[in-house]
Amino acid sequence: MRRASKPNIVTGPVQICWKKFARYFDVEIREVPLAGDALGLKPQDLRRYCDENTIGVVATLGVTFTGIYEPVEALARELDAIERDLGLDIPIHVDAASGGFIAPFIQRDLVWDFQIKRVRSINASGHKYGLAPLGVGWVIWASKADLPEELIFYVDYLGGNMPTFALNFSRPGGEIIAQYYNFLRLGREGYTAIQAACSDTAQWLGQKLAALGCFEMIYDGHGGLPAVAYKLVDGHHGFTLYDLSERVRMHGWQIASYPLPSNRQETIVQRILIRHGVSHDLAQLLLDDIKRAIEHLTKNPVPNSMAKPGFHHG
Ligand SMILES: *Cc1c(COP(=O)(O)O)cnc(C)c1O
Numbered sequence: 001m002r003r004a005s006k007p008n009i010v011t012g013p014v015q016i017c018w019k020k021f022a023r024y025f026d027v028e029i030r031e032v033p034l035a036g037d038a039l040g041l042k043p044q045d046l047r048r049y050c051d052e053n054t055i056g057v058v059a060t061l062g063v064t065f066t067g068i069y070e071p072v073e074a075l076a077r078e079l080d081a082i083e084r085d086l087g088l089d090i091p092i093h094v095d096a097a098s099g100g101f102i103a104p105f106i107q108r109d110l111v112w113d114f115q116i117k118r119v120r121s122i123n124a125s126g127h128k129y130g131l132a133p134l135g136v137g138w139v140i141w142a143s144k145a146d147l148p149e150e151l152i153f154y155v156d157y158l159g160g161n162m163p164t165f166a167l168n169f170s171r172p173g174g175e176i177i178a179q180y181y182n183f184l185r186l187g188r189e190g191y192t193a194i195q196a197a198c199s200d201t202a203q204w205l206g207q208k209l210a211a212l213g214c215f216e217m218i219y220d221g222h223g224g225l226p227a228v229a230y231k232l233v234d235g236h237h238g239f240t241l242y243d244l245s246e247r248v249r250m251h252g253w254q255i256a257s258y259p260l261p262s263n264r265q266e267t268i269v270q271r272i273l274i275r276h277g278v279s280h281d282l283a284q285l286l287l288d289d290i291k292r293a294i295e296h297l298t299k300n301p302v303p304n305s306m307a308k309p310g311f312h313h314g
Contacts, residue, residue, distance in 0.1 A: 010049045010090075011058040012041030012070055013261040015097065018058060027055070033263040039063060039218065040070040043078035050082060050090055056120075057092050061099030061112055065260055066219045067227030067271060069099055072112040072119065079118055091120040098225050100124025100138075101131070105192040106199055107223070120146045126179040129195065129225075131186070131276055134175035194276045198226035202274040205283045206230075214294060218269055226274040231267055238301025239294075241268050247293035253286055 008028035011018060022029035032045045040063050050057070057079065059070045072094055083089050094112060096103070101124055103110050113119060119142065126136035141147045153164045186194070202221035206228040210217050214237060215230040232241055241257035248255055255272060259265040274283065 005053050007055045008051075008053050009056050009058055010041075010046065010054055012045075012060060013039075013063055013065055014058060014060060015064045015095065018095070028053075030054075031261070034261060035263065038264075039066050039068050039260075041075065043071065043074045046075065046078050047082060050079075050088060052088060054088065054090050057090055059092055059094050059112075061094055061096040061103060062225045065258070065269065065271065066229040067098075067221075067225035067273065068219050069103070069110070069112070069224045073116055076116045076118040090118075092116070092118045094119055094122045096122050097125040097137075098128050101126075101129035101191070102195050102199075102225055105188070105195045114142045126175065129275065130179060131182050131191075131194070132175060132179040134178045136175035136179050195226065197280075198274045198276060198278070201278065201280050201283050202226040202228055202272070204280065205272065205274070205287060208287050209290070212291065212294065218267075227271060229269050229271040231269045237298070238305060239297035240302070240305045241270050243297055243302045243305060244290070244293055245270065247297060248286075248289050251289040251293075253289060 006026060006028055008030050009018070009022065010030045010032065012032055013034065014029075014031060019029060021027065030049045032041055032049055034040075035042075035045075041057075041059060046057065057075060059072045059075050061069045061072065063070065072092065076092055079090050079092065094100075096112070099112075100122060103112060113122060121139060121141045123137060123139040124130060126132035126138060127134065130136070130138075147165065151165055155162045155164055182191075199221065202225075206217055206220040206222075209215050209228065209230055210220065214233055216233045217228065217230045219227065219229040221228050245255055245257045255270050257268055257270050260267045260269060272286075
């Protein structure tokens with residue numbers, strides 16, 4: 001017998017927390033595979049994957065694998081059309097774990113937040129580009145009505161009445177103080193200066209890596225996170241990106257190589273994120289080490305990569 005249908009969410013290539021959410025809350029996750037040269041969810045994907053059980057579309061501002069932003073406004077427009085044609089009113093949650101602390105400062109013309117009516121909730125990670133030194137995550141709802149009243153517990157506790165919305169009870173408050181300290185200390189001006197510097201460094205690094213000739217930039221640092229993502233240009237190099245990862249690791253750099261999510265697993269990429277503390281000087285040192293690693297690997301080809309040019313780790 002078929003199980004009664006359950007709620008589903010429609011997403012692009014999401015961070016692992018969404019799979020965890022789907023499993024724990026018994027929600028079906030419909031992760032739209034990447035088609036052609038896509039790096040994220042596209043408006044034209046939505047009609048095929050949304051139905052009357054879709055409780056939301058997740059748009060990611062700063063996709064984990066590449067750093068790009070999914071087009072929230074265009075996705076919302078397509079959902080408007082779907083509502084017009086099929087009567088399905090599907091809200092958007094924006095996973096702005098990284099982009100939530102970037103876009104408001106250096107991409108101020110980008111419309112991705114509650115300016116779009118369909119966006120009902122947003123999460124952002126304080127410990128990423130929020131610059132908080134302790135782990136802290138934020139979620140905000142567009143209106144009070146978007147957080148169902150029955151999820152809020154009004155706790156009459158030791159003489160005080162306290163509304164709580166959480167899975168566990170006591171939590172430390174230090175991380176919130178650490179985050180608020182940054183808000184007050186840096187202000188909009190400080191965050192803007194820091195994120196703009198990171199973004200400049202990422203774009204500079206992207207340009208330099210592209211000029212080496214052996215990389216094809218997948219994301220060059222423009223329009224999304226202060227980051228770059230790239231693959232080896234097609235053809236024979238005598239080494240893979242996995243070999244390059246290993247080689248720069250000897251100089252203390254941890255740059256992972258990994259396949260793009262389905263359906264683009266044949267494309268192996270590396271990603272470099274620039275966050276506060278990675279100065280232009282440090283990026284220059286990284287570039288020098290990458291250059292040295294490539295020179296070494298070119299002079300000393302890795303046998304495995306020649307025998308199996310298409311080889312990649314599953
Ligand atoms: C890091 C990240 C998360 C998880 O956030 P945490 O604050 O680390 O729990 C979710 N989504 C995206 C896109 C992320 O980059």
